Amino acid sequence: LVEAGTPVYAVYEGRIHSFQDNDKPLDNGPTIIVEHKTTADGPSFYILYGHLSRDSLDGLEIGKTVKKGEQIASVGKYPENGGWPPHLHFQLIADMMDLSGDFFGVAPPSKRDVWLSICPDPNYILQIPDTLFPEPAYSKKEILEIRNEHIGKNLGVSYRKPLCIVRGFMQYLYDEDGRQYLDVRNNVPQVGHCNPYVVDALARQAAVLNTNTRYLHENLVKYARRLSAKMPENLKVCFFVNSGSEANELALRLAMAHTKQKDIIVIDGAYHGNTDNLVGLSPYKHNGPGGEGPPSHVHKVDMPDPFRGEYKHSDSEAGKKYAEDVGRAVQDIENQGKGICAFICEPLMGCGGQIIFPEGYLKEAFRRVREAGGVC
Numbered sequence: 001l002v003e004a005g006t007p008v009y010a011v012y013e014g015r016i017h018s019f020q021d022n023d024k025p026l027d028n029g030p031t032i033i034v035e036h037k038t039t040a041d042g043p044s045f046y047i048l049y050g051h052l053s054r055d056s057l058d059g060l061e062i063g064k065t066v067k068k069g070e071q072i073a074s075v076g077k078y079p080e081n082g083g084w085p086p087h088l089h090f091q092l093i094a095d096m097m098d099l100s101g102d103f104f105g106v107a108p109p110s111k112r113d114v115w116l117s118i119c120p121d122p123n124y125i126l127q128i129p130d131t132l133f134p135e136p137a138y139s140k141k142e143i144l145e146i147r148n149e150h151i152g153k154n155l156g157v158s159y160r161k162p163l164c165i166v167r168g169f170m171q172y173l174y175d176e177d178g179r180q181y182l183d184v185r186n187n188v189p190q191v192g193h194c195n196p197y198v199v200d201a202l203a204r205q206a207a208v209l210n211t212n213t214r215y216l217h218e219n220l221v222k223y224a225r226r227l228s229a230k231m232p233e234n235l236k237v238c239f240f241v242n243s244g245s246e247a248n249e250l251a252l253r254l255a256m257a258h259t260k261q262k263d264i265i266v267i268d269g270a271y272h273g274n275t276d277n278l279v280g281l282s283p284y285k286h287n288g289p290g291g292e293g294p295p296s297h298v299h300k301v302d303m304p305d306p307f308r309g310e311y312k313h314s315d316s317e318a319g320k321k322y323a324e325d326v327g328r329a330v331q332d333i334e335n336q337g338k339g340i341c342a343f344i345c346e347p348l349m350g351c352g353g354q355i356i357f358p359e360g361y362l363k364e365a366f367r368r369v370r371e372a373g374g375v376c
């Protein structure tokens, strides 16, 4: 950035190729393009000077000669410069492609090679030291190579042509070329990516305090109060955690401490988290690639899927019928001379295929588990 009014000098001798006020918002503003010769009778190249002051165009004529070092313009002020903080747009152009008064100024990184052949690096002329530039970004290929070397293979990369996602905003993700994707795939972004309200609250708190919970702080109790006001009256004690896995681990420990039992019923296809215990409770994982099956205290019941399962939407008793399998699992546990600890299920199965349970399933399943002394 420079002060508005800063003089702009011609770098070489040349002639005015074209000029124009590109006055749409965030365009190049008043712009001058100067044609230069590589040798007396060699090919031409061009330099575009953009975001100039409007009066830089006064009295200009196409073909007018420009001397090396001559002031040809000055940097324009906001907003007449196209609506930017004052700075100079300096662009080398090898081929004007029959355009005049303006030229393409931005391109996707994936087309970098093509555009560099048309608009060579202006630093050949400007000689700005490397230390003043940000480090060049890695290509997708480089990122993948480094990832393969330094990141565990358990973290798979989606898609045959992996996406390089550099930004998120609400329901959208953006790749390195600025292409927008409607995100229906990424893990649980309930309030959207980078929701400005959340970002603002995080940034403000991070700038003030981030400690564990050993000290008194009114935010902790205020939040616990707000949250429990939304729950049934007897649910008023909060444990705050950082992830779904921690929440489920804690729930599991509470259930075991309460029932003094270990045996758990899970639904086929369920996913409950990434700890050892929770992989044990997640058929999606322990029956998936590399899985080693369920531990002996985990009992699987049919997925109550009213679309692909045995009992369909059209069956008004489907919920009850699927819950019978929960009754069967409770019976199996008791037949082994053990008691039930808990039944764990997602309110809506995610990894299992976005399964919405049929009416009455949970009520009936919970009844059977609770009657046998388990929690859910």
Ligand SMILES: Cc1ncc(COP(=O)(O)O)c(C=O)c1O
Pocket: 187, 188, 242, 243, 244, 245, 246, 248, 271, 272, 273, 274, 346, 350, 351
């Ligand atoms: C249903 C369900 N439970 C638990 C988890 C684990 O949550 P986290 O990844 O925050 O540990 C997930 C994560 O996707 C989930 O979808």
